[in-house]
Amino acid sequence: AQHGATQLPAAARADLAALLDPDAALPALDVRHAESHRRLLARYIRYHLGEGAELPALEFWLRRPWRAA
Structure with a gap:
Protein backbone atom coordinates (compact mmCIF):
# COMPACT_ATOMS: atom_id res chain seq x y z
CA ALA A 1 0.00 0.00 0.00
CA GLN A 2 1.09 3.54 -0.64
CA HIS A 3 1.91 5.75 2.31
CA GLY A 4 -1.20 7.68 3.33
CA ALA A 5 -3.48 5.70 1.02
CA THR A 6 -6.84 4.58 2.36
CA GLN A 7 -7.48 0.86 1.95
CA LEU A 8 -11.12 -0.08 1.63
CA PRO A 9 -12.67 -3.54 1.88
CA ALA A 10 -14.23 -4.80 -1.36
CA ALA A 11 -17.80 -4.13 -0.16
CA ALA A 12 -16.93 -0.54 0.78
CA ARG A 13 -15.29 0.03 -2.63
CA ALA A 14 -18.43 -1.29 -4.34
CA ASP A 15 -20.62 1.04 -2.23
CA LEU A 16 -18.40 4.01 -3.09
CA ALA A 17 -18.49 3.12 -6.79
CA ALA A 18 -22.30 2.98 -6.64
CA LEU A 19 -22.42 6.38 -4.94
CA LEU A 20 -20.34 7.85 -7.78
CA ASP A 21 -22.32 6.21 -10.60
CA PRO A 22 -25.46 8.19 -11.50
CA ASP A 23 -27.04 5.08 -13.08
CA ALA A 24 -26.35 2.71 -10.17
CA ALA A 25 -28.81 1.94 -7.42
CA LEU A 26 -27.78 3.61 -4.18
CA PRO A 27 -26.35 1.21 -1.62
CA ALA A 28 -28.09 0.81 1.72
CA LEU A 29 -25.61 2.38 4.14
CA ASP A 30 -25.89 2.44 7.90
CA VAL A 31 -25.06 5.74 9.61
CA ARG A 32 -21.46 4.77 10.30
CA HIS A 33 -20.77 3.83 6.69
CA ALA A 34 -22.64 6.81 5.24
CA GLU A 35 -20.55 9.19 7.36
CA SER A 36 -17.39 7.35 6.39
CA ALA A 69 -33.88 14.55 -0.24
Whole structure:
Protein backbone atom coordinates (compact mmCIF):
# COMPACT_ATOMS: atom_id res chain seq x y z
CA ALA A 1 0.00 0.00 0.00
CA GLN A 2 1.09 3.54 -0.64
CA HIS A 3 1.91 5.75 2.31
CA GLY A 4 -1.20 7.68 3.33
CA ALA A 5 -3.48 5.70 1.02
CA THR A 6 -6.84 4.58 2.36
CA GLN A 7 -7.48 0.86 1.95
CA LEU A 8 -11.12 -0.08 1.63
CA PRO A 9 -12.67 -3.54 1.88
CA ALA A 10 -14.23 -4.80 -1.36
CA ALA A 11 -17.80 -4.13 -0.16
CA ALA A 12 -16.93 -0.54 0.78
CA ARG A 13 -15.29 0.03 -2.63
CA ALA A 14 -18.43 -1.29 -4.34
CA ASP A 15 -20.62 1.04 -2.23
CA LEU A 16 -18.40 4.01 -3.09
CA ALA A 17 -18.49 3.12 -6.79
CA ALA A 18 -22.30 2.98 -6.64
CA LEU A 19 -22.42 6.38 -4.94
CA LEU A 20 -20.34 7.85 -7.78
CA ASP A 21 -22.32 6.21 -10.60
CA PRO A 22 -25.46 8.19 -11.50
CA ASP A 23 -27.04 5.08 -13.08
CA ALA A 24 -26.35 2.71 -10.17
CA ALA A 25 -28.81 1.94 -7.42
CA LEU A 26 -27.78 3.61 -4.18
CA PRO A 27 -26.35 1.21 -1.62
CA ALA A 28 -28.09 0.81 1.72
CA LEU A 29 -25.61 2.38 4.14
CA ASP A 30 -25.89 2.44 7.90
CA VAL A 31 -25.06 5.74 9.61
CA ARG A 32 -21.46 4.77 10.30
CA HIS A 33 -20.77 3.83 6.69
CA ALA A 34 -22.64 6.81 5.24
CA GLU A 35 -20.55 9.19 7.36
CA SER A 36 -17.39 7.35 6.39
CA HIS A 37 -18.15 7.68 2.68
CA ARG A 38 -18.98 11.36 3.12
CA ARG A 39 -15.63 11.98 4.87
CA LEU A 40 -13.83 10.07 2.11
CA LEU A 41 -15.53 12.16 -0.58
CA ALA A 42 -14.62 15.37 1.29
CA ARG A 43 -11.01 14.19 1.52
CA TYR A 44 -10.97 13.55 -2.23
CA ILE A 45 -12.45 16.99 -2.96
CA ARG A 46 -9.92 18.75 -0.73
CA TYR A 47 -6.97 16.90 -2.23
CA HIS A 48 -7.90 16.84 -5.92
CA LEU A 49 -10.12 19.90 -6.37
CA GLY A 50 -9.48 22.23 -3.44
CA GLU A 51 -5.95 23.24 -4.47
CA GLY A 52 -5.26 24.35 -0.90
CA ALA A 53 -8.18 26.79 -0.82
CA GLU A 54 -10.60 27.04 2.07
CA LEU A 55 -13.85 25.28 1.23
CA PRO A 56 -16.49 26.66 3.62
CA ALA A 57 -19.40 25.03 1.77
CA LEU A 58 -17.72 21.64 2.11
CA GLU A 59 -17.13 22.20 5.82
CA PHE A 60 -20.79 23.22 6.22
CA TRP A 61 -21.90 20.06 4.37
CA LEU A 62 -19.73 17.87 6.59
CA ARG A 63 -21.21 19.31 9.79
CA ARG A 64 -24.84 18.88 8.68
CA PRO A 65 -26.74 15.61 9.14
CA TRP A 66 -26.84 13.65 5.89
CA ARG A 67 -30.48 13.18 4.97
CA ALA A 68 -32.08 11.92 1.80
CA ALA A 69 -33.88 14.55 -0.24
